[in-house]
Amino acid sequence: MPSRDHQMVLELIRERPALAADLLDCVCKGLVPSTTHARLEPADLSEHKPVSYHADAVVTLGKDRAELAVIVEVQRRRDPQKRLSWPAYVATARARLGCPTVLLVISPKQGVSGWAREPILLGHPGLVLRPLVLGPEEVPVLTDGQAVPVPELAALSAVVHGPGPDGPKVFEALLQCMRTIDADRAQGLMDEVIAVLPRAARDLLEGMMKTATGEYKSEFFRNAVREGRDVGLQEGLQEGRREGRHEGRVDIILAMLSARGVMVPDEARARIQGCADLDQLVEWGRRAATADSIEEVLG
Template identity: 45%
Template sequence: MPTIQHEAIVRLFYERPQLAAELLAESLHVRLPDYDHAAVESGDLTEVTPAELRADSVIVLSRERADARPEPVLAVVVEVQRDRDPDKHWSWPMYLISLRNRMKCPSILLVICPDPGVARWSRQPIGLGHPGLVLSPLVAGPTDVPMILSPLEAAEDPELAVLSVITHATTPEGPDILNALLTAVHKLDPERGALYADMVRAALPHKIWEHLENLMQTETREFLSDWARDNVARGKAEGLVEGKAEGLVEGKAEGKAEAIFAVLSARGLDLPDDVRSAIADCSDLGRLDAWIRASVTVESARDLLDI
């Protein structure tokens, strides 16, 4: 079953499809064709096989044409791999074949591996049996994901900064990478910043987050989920640009509810009236906090009521 960390990384590519092209070109030094757009396509790859095949994400690079629809020039299967799974050596080639057939353009496999051991395993060539046909997955492991230490760089590419935090959280540079992201999200649109803030907070194991938080200057930084809750709810972004806590309101129930609404809205999820009412009427602060964390990854707003 996918973990919160897995879903958070997948979400990054939905938020910014260009991230796949950046990793391929800048980290893995893959020469890409000229293109104008990067867009998310359906990850359902069952068209040519009877078994269900679904990739974590599919990104298609396309080129504009004057007299026709944009032409796909490269299709990228993005897989987030956290553990060794021998079945992937059978399914990954099928992903590429199915996607190539559907898009009528070259296809490529990009595997994101936060764990170095899993990254080494994922790089193993996959022989397809036919002479000369060998799939060598392109893997972005910890050595390929850059350490984003500058708040300016993090603000320019917050999706890569989120991936950098998740990938390098346990390294000595972890606190500085997190600090750069904290500063950067404060400068983003409040709803977008809240989405990435809670995404990182939810994706990191509690012990790792607590260790990083203890190493930082906590008097001028808040927990990411606290920032999402209070800053989005009350719109106090200006004070947070300088990383200061003054001016934030207390975490009252109505503020927590508004933060949940903001995150769901930023993710484009429909919010039925009965679900909105249930959240707005809730006075259990602990349950509201749980809903804030879950709102980053749930498939529908209604799923929150089951938590």
Template identity: 45%
Template sequence: MLTMEHEALIALFRNRPELAGEILEQVLKVPLPAHREARVEPGDLTQFKPLEYQSDTITVLWADKPALAVVVEVQRGRDPGKRWSWPVYLASIRARLKCPALLLVICTDPGIARWCAKTIDMGHPGWNLTPLVADPGAVPLITDSRTAIRSPEMAVLSAVTHGGEDAAQPVLEACLAGLTVVDDERARLYADFVFAMLPEAARKNWEVLMAVGTYEYQSDFAKKYVAEGREEGKAEGKAEGKAEGKAEAVLVLLAGRGIPVPGEVRDRIMECTDSTLLDTWIQRAATATTATDLFD
């Protein structure tokens, strides 16, 4: 059954063919052959009827000819049928392109990852297939915006894996920076995917980051958030409504990072109508260690 999580993960690899090689080389430490570019190959691996084989996506590293085919599979459950079809995927693409082939399995659950990593006994002496599995613990922690901009899709994987951990603010901020260099359609897909995968406290933090920035987020929560801000702006004046929305953003950022906010600090934030000063407080809320750090 297809889900947003499954489709969004596949989209990461289809939109950035280099991602498969980056995970193999940087995360799983698999050496890659010399190549000039990475391309997405059609995933249809049907060889004969009535059986049909369809992989999630295939990345091919090219030199003057195909140098390596990477069959990428997103696995969210234990499907015994995959242990019969995965070897077919590799054999089919190897025969089609006449180059070596690897199986890369992406898992968001550690238990499923362990199941996927079990060696498949092919029956022929010396011929066994051990899938290369990227589990949540193997995904790199990306907190630098420059790294995220170089590989937005890897930054998305980092955000959905580490965005719910303590001190996850830099991870989400880096991911947001990565979204600024992809087209709007991809950015919306990735942003909604991050939102769907985060725990609730981190979701609120992500929503605030999206709401106070220039990016138009498409989740139902954000639409409601923006709509409420607009209604408040109509009722109380646009400037006042905008200031109140920024004040709430400061409080949500602090709450999302687990920083207590005393009553007098909360009152000072909510009573502020200086939009420029509130922008400063929003920036400080991302790195503050106490609520009073906003005012230093």
């Protein structure tokens, strides 16, 4: 059964097929047609039984006709069998759709993305398939949410780079970006991101959602949606600010320290949780982003 992070990318592409073009452009500039309309195609690449080929997703790009087909494969581990099936995917899709076809492999793991980039020799002289691979280094580190034109790309950036040292900035950009789209779409994307993040990164993001950046997933917002009231994203954010600024800042400090592997003794934890000075919490949070010990935070 495919894992949740495997399914997340595919769900984003199925919801917005043009995302395949955005991701392809991260790997290979200039390949996407200038006039692009994306359509989700059947991913069944079977020819004749008994051989059956099923790609993760197939997207065609073009306005009036298919100008380019993109086969999307999400790969989380090395699988030698794929080096046999991937060339068949490309050949079959090209024959069926009648347009140039590329293979885009998306891998969140450095070691797997390196393996996926290896050329596949097909035997005939000069006939080599070199998969286009979107690995961690190709996913942009987005730190300015207002400048992100594609919210789904902000979500992928958060998933790939959120657990790293740029986590706070990437999550801040994600939350900024979510404020620019409708609440249902934002909630769906945030649910996907939170579901696949490791524990420390998830705690950090959830803590940030309770601070001044806003917690649009607060109980107030959820209850309002259930009751059918017309509550915009900004109102949910404002309520989140009122409900959880203190708690959220404490959560951010502790999550940052946990992500950096800094031990927090009970006495220090109690001091942080008991601090009522929001400005002091902000300063501790700033120090926690780079601290290697609890003494560097509390001074």
